[in-house]
Amino acid sequence: MKYIDEFRDGALARKLVADLEIEAERLSRRVTLMEVCGTHTMAIYRHGLKPLFPEKVRLVSGPGCPVCVTPAGYVDMAITLARTPGVIITTFGDMLKVPGSQTSLVKERGAGRDVRVVYSPMDAVETAKSSPDKEVVFLGVGFETTAPSVAAAILTAKREGVKNFTVLASHKVMPEPMEALTKGELKIDGYICPAHVSAIIGERGYRRLAEVYGVPCVITGFEPLDMLRGVIMLVRQIAEGRAVVENEYFRVVKPEGNVKAQAILADVFEKSNAVWRGLGPIPDSGLAISPRYESYDAMKKFKLSEPDVRENPACLCGEILKGLKEPLDCGLFATACTPENPVGACMVSSEGTCAAEFRYGERSRANA
Amino acid sequence: MCVAAPMKVVEVGEYSCVAEIDGVRKSASIIALEEVKVGDYIMVHAGLAISKLDPASAEETLRLMREIVATEKRNDEIH
Ligand code: SF4
Ligand code: SF4
Numbered sequence: 001m002k003y004i005d006e007f008r009d010g011a012l013a014r015k016l017v018a019d020l021e022i023e024a025e026r027l028s029r030r031v032t033l034m035e036v037c038g039t040h041t042m043a044i045y046r047h048g049l050k051p052l053f054p055e056k057v058r059l060v061s062g063p064g065c066p067v068c069v070t071p072a073g074y075v076d077m078a079i080t081l082a083r084t085p086g087v088i089i090t091t092f093g094d095m096l097k098v099p100g101s102q103t104s105l106v107k108e109r110g111a112g113r114d115v116r117v118v119y120s121p122m123d124a125v126e127t128a129k130s131s132p133d134k135e136v137v138f139l140g141v142g143f144e145t146t147a148p149s150v151a152a153a154i155l156t157a158k159r160e161g162v163k164n165f166t167v168l169a170s171h172k173v174m175p176e177p178m179e180a181l182t183k184g185e186l187k188i189d190g191y192i193c194p195a196h197v198s199a200i201i202g203e204r205g206y207r208r209l210a211e212v213y214g215v216p217c218v219i220t221g222f223e224p225l226d227m228l229r230g231v232i233m234l235v236r237q238i239a240e241g242r243a244v245v246e247n248e249y250f251r252v253v254k255p256e257g258n259v260k261a262q263a264i265l266a267d268v269f270e271k272s273n274a275v276w277r278g279l280g281p282i283p284d285s286g287l288a289i290s291p292r293y294e295s296y297d298a299m300k301k302f303k304l305s306e307p308d309v310r311e312n313p314a315c316l317c318g319e320i321l322k323g324l325k326e327p328l329d330c331g332l333f334a335t336a337c338t339p340e341n342p343v344g345a346c347m348v349s350s351e352g353t354c355a356a357e358f359r360y361g362e363r364s365r366a367n368a
Numbered sequence: 369m370c371v372a373a374p375m376k377v378v379e380v381g382e383y384s385c386v387a388e389i390d391g392v393r394k395s396a397s398i399i400a401l402e403e404v405k406v407g408d409y410i411m412v413h414a415g416l417a418i419s420k421l422d423p424a425s426a427e428e429t430l431r432l433m434r435e436i437v438a439t440e441k442r443n444d445e446i447h
Contacts, residue, residue: 003374003409003421012433092414120415122397142414145372149416152397156383196372199411199419225433251425252411258418261400 003251007223008047016228017052023232024054026239032058032187033234034323036178037194038065038351039222045360047224057235060186060323061356063177064194066142067094067349068321069276072309074141074170075100081137081168081302082113088131090124091139093117094349097342101309121153121167128157128165137298140169145196147171147287148261151268154289154296166298169289172274175205176285182213186323190216190234192227195249200265202257206245214243221249268293277311277345278318315344320353327357334358372413374421377406387412 035041041061044050053059063069075098082089082105089105096106096117109115114134118124121138128136140150150167157165174197182188193206198219206217216237220230230248237243247253265287274286289297298304311317314332319325327333327346337343339355346354375387375394384397385404396412398404401420409421 001409001423001426003426006426006430016433119394120397122395122415145418146414148400148418149397149414152399152416155399156397196411196413196418226429229429229433248429251422251429252419254419258400260402261416261418264400 004223007221007225009225013224013228016225016232020052020057020228020232020235021054023235023239024056027056027235030056030058031189031235031238032060032323033190033192033231034060034062034181034186034188035192036062036064036174037192037197038068038349039196040064040192040194040220040227041353041356042351043222043224043227045356047227048360049224049227052228053231057231059231061320061353062181062323063276063279063321064143064174065346065349065351066146066172067098068317068345068352069172069278070095070098070141070170070345071275071277071306072099072101072311073275073307074168075104076102076307076309077299077304078105078137078139078168079103079108080304081298082108082115084135084302086134087114088127088134088136089113089115089139090118090127090136091115092141095139095141098345098348099342101307121150122156125153125157125160125162125165128162129160132164134164135301136165138165138167140167140171143172143174143194143197144200144265145194147269148200148258148264151264154268154293155264157296158293163295166296166301167289168298168304169269169287170274171269171287172276172285173201173271173287175201175208176282177276177279178206178209179213180279180282180285181322182209182215184322188215188323189238190218192230192234193217193219193245195219195221195226195252198247198249198253198257200258200261202253203245203247203255204257210243210245216243217245219245219247219249219253221252275306276321278321312343317344317346317354320346327354327361330354372411372418374409375412377404377408377410380404380406385410385417387417
């Protein structure tokens, strides 16, 4: 068992598609399912799943890419730091092209600022250790999946007495925006819940969605067979008029999640209000560094505050992140806005909806 | 950034381990897992092992996928 190939078996996929068709026949109307996670969006495009779904099952993408929902004001703060003498910016590669209000980190790097891509926040701590005369700032973006690795880096810096390492944190949590979307304009009939966010938070995080709002939730893995089976489970719940949290991905996601990671998060961070690019402010949807660890908080150390920046009004990212519009509805798509020169954030990260459409869209439409 | 992969543990230290996928080795922090042994499969995300894979559950998932109730039902109706 390698945990990958087994879940890409084509013959089994065809059987699951047939099964999905039968399940869908039981639906009395067309239903809208949302995959909130960018990696699901990408998997759906990459494996050409969209054309396989029956007429009655519509899939829309949600706000599940942390890069996509990072506001321009945050990028501006990172750029202010990049321009501060003696500062090294360390970041995941997908943050480089995110447009701020004027420029981006990749352009700043071109202009000679020290902006370095790292594979993990731990590598940023190593950078700090090997550059004791510099200030190393890590750009902490990401959901519950990524936040523990940033928390772990802060704990490592503390344990090892590293004093020139800070995090510019803009972490976000998933259940709150899902709840906000549920109350929004789009009627969402079911959620494909994020796989690895769930590995941390467990099933509990979605319970309110099912119990209070009556929206079925299925935690689903990223392999094609997982996704097909997750959709079948959702359709079955809808057809039977049930709304519960089910876990298709139990080989990785425990019902209670990762309790140790939850403890690390609760130690290093605290809940905060956060602004989502395209969605606006959502109460309690962010994670800020706790005052206990404020010496690792770049906002405090460099006395920054997040500017309020207006986004390009022609960009439809906000509507796309809410599942109300699709990339082809945007006048800038593939013309003014391309992966090389993104206008909106959905085009930046490889798993943003516009980027996935740009890369795989024609193929998946041709197959349709 | 959000790409996590199942990797096989090849070496275990106090706070971190070395894990491998397709011949590529990377180190991963193990502070969020209870107990990690050489040969375990772990899900690594941004340098942190976030979960250990459970082989019995993986087998069970595959079994559930093969056991396609609705398809069989339809076949019964046809025959
Ligand atoms: S095509 Fe570009 S500008 Fe339009 S919605 Fe997508 S990311 Fe935004
Ligand atoms: S594009 Fe990057 S940030 Fe967005 S979901 Fe994918 S890996 Fe995560």
